[in-house]
Amino acid sequence: MEKTIALIPGDGIGPDIVAEGVRVLDAIAKKFGHLFTYKPVLAGGAAIDAVGDPLPQETLDTCLACDSVLLGAVGGPKWDAVPGHMRPEKALLGLRGGMKVYANLRPAVMFKQLSAACPLKNEIVGQGLDILIVRELTGGIYFGDRGRSADGNEAWDTEKYTKPEIERILRLGFSSAMKRRKKLCVVDKANILESSRLWRDVAQSIQKDYPEVEMSFMYVDNAAMQLVRNPGQFDVIATSNMFGDILSDEASQITGSIGMLASASLGDGTGPGLYEPIHGSAPDIAGQDKANPLATILSCAMMLRYDFDMGKEADAVEAAVNRVLDDGWRTGDIAGTGADWDKVKAEGKLVGTKRMGDLVIKALEAM
Ligand code: IPM
Ligand code: MG
Numbered sequence: 001m002e003k004t005i006a007l008i009p010g011d012g013i014g015p016d017i018v019a020e021g022v023r024v025l026d027a028i029a030k031k032f033g034h035l036f037t038y039k040p041v042l043a044g045g046a047a048i049d050a051v052g053d054p055l056p057q058e059t060l061d062t063c064l065a066c067d068s069v070l071l072g073a074v075g076g077p078k079w080d081a082v083p084g085h086m087r088p089e090k091a092l093l094g095l096r097g098g099m100k101v102y103a104n105l106r107p108a109v110m111f112k113q114l115s116a117a118c119p120l121k122n123e124i125v126g127q128g129l130d131i132l133i134v135r136e137l138t139g140g141i142y143f144g145d146r147g148r149s150a151d152g153n154e155a156w157d158t159e160k161y162t163k164p165e166i167e168r169i170l171r172l173g174f175s176s177a178m179k180r181r182k183k184l185c186v187v188d189k190a191n192i193l194e195s196s197r198l199w200r201d202v203a204q205s206i207q208k209d210y211p212e213v214e215m216s217f218m219y220v221d222n223a224a225m226q227l228v229r230n231p232g233q234f235d236v237i238a239t240s241n242m243f244g245d246i247l248s249d250e251a252s253q254i255t256g257s258i259g260m261l262a263s264a265s266l267g268d269g270t271g272p273g274l275y276e277p278i279h280g281s282a283p284d285i286a287g288q289d290k291a292n293p294l295a296t297i298l299s300c301a302m303m304l305r306y307d308f309d310m311g312k313e314a315d316a317v318e319a320a321v322n323r324v325l326d327d328g329w330r331t332g333d334i335a336g337t338g339a340d341w342d343k344v345k346a347e348g349k350l351v352g353t354k355r356m357g358d359l360v361i362k363a364l365e366a367m
Contacts, residue, residue, distance in 0.1 A: 002035045003308055006066040006272070008059070008095075011045040011088060012281025013291035013353075014072025020293035020357030021070055021300045024320075027361045028304065028313050039066060043095065044074025044088035044281075054086060055094040063099060068272045068307040070300065071095070073281035096137050101265035101274050102165070103172050104135040104244065105302070108251035108261060113325040114334055117256030120228065129255050131234045132180065134173045135244025137265055139165045140195075142241045159195050161240070166202040168268075173238030174210040183235035184215045187223045187243055199240070220247070227251055252278055259292035259333040262299035264306050273307045275299040289352035292331040294321055297360055320363035329359050 009015035029036045041059040063069045075088040110129035144158030177184040186203050188196035220243045252258045265274040277295030305314035328349045335344040
């Protein structure tokens with residue numbers, strides 16, 4: 001198959017890791033007889049510096065004209081002082097809104113090879129960790145009306161959802177649960193928020209379409225606590241934009257491998273999806289060949305699976321990553337601390353960004 005992919009390397013380590021994602025995609029193309037062509041575009045701080053706009057129209061147009069979009073990371077302290085509407089993060093929200101990718105899938109999985117990095121006690125994580133967070137991505141308070149009073153003494157942001165916006169997320173939550181352990185937890189704050197009560201109404205009205213899924217509701221404050229108390233109780237979590245933003249960071253951290261976690265942002269399937277690692281731009285290590293490219297490489301696997309319907313290819317990428325981890329190869333962020341780190345180092349298995357990319361490609365070729 002022939003596919004075009006828009007590349008948004010962005011800021012900080014973004015260019016380092018996107019380069020490795022592309023190399024892995026090329027290795028897949030070669031192995032399975034596809035042709036991927038890439039269209040690099042600017043967004044975030046890099047675009048502010050180059051053209052004075054975090055999300056140039058041309059970038060959005062190019063993304064919409066491609067079959068898929070791979071994004072590294074945007075933002076960094078360099079642009080902290082720019083006004084709100086010009087911040088690099090505007091590029092992310094603008095891309096999500098402009099591409100209409102309303103559902104964000106964030107799998108929080110603990111790689112068994114890295115279980116030592118999990119900050120939770122063994123008796124708590126027990127059988128491992130495998131949670132899928134389905135976050136609403138183009139509505140709610142991040143997109144609602146906001147403002148400040150003329151005297152500057154008052155400010156507001158608005159949480160607002162329509163039934164169709166809620167329904168499409170919950171249906172994705174239910175259908176994802178069907179492919180997993182058949183449990184869906186809808187997280188909200190229905191004891192206070194009217195919008196949350198609408199989420200519950202919609203969930204209850206569509207539940208009958210998924211009789212095999214065990215659905216539950218949980219308040220977000222409790223969910224934050226349960227995630228560290230007993231994370232094994234969760235399979236799929238579906239929630240609003242802001243709650244999903246917060247809980248997905250928490251869930252990723254308890255896996256101990258934030259440098260490993262991928263994400264996919266999907267719309268109704270008629271346009272491209274947006275794929276990105278969930279970690280940030282880590283400006284302190286940018287350009288030093290230190291960043292872990294695996295979350296980006298795993299995001300490419302999600303792209304293959306969801307946008308290109310290339311399940312075999314996606315499986316191959318995931319298997320290659322697991323192979324490399326099985327063989328003990330580690331970038332600094334997943335090498336552990338103290339004696340663990342010393343051991344990885346002594347065995348010569350501490351590697352940089354490019355070498356990690358090489359190892360995944362080698363594992364792919366050997367399959
Ligand atoms: C994320 C990030 C973004 C968000 C920021 C950078 C705007 O935290 O992808 O979770 O809040 O959505
Ligand atoms: Mg976030």
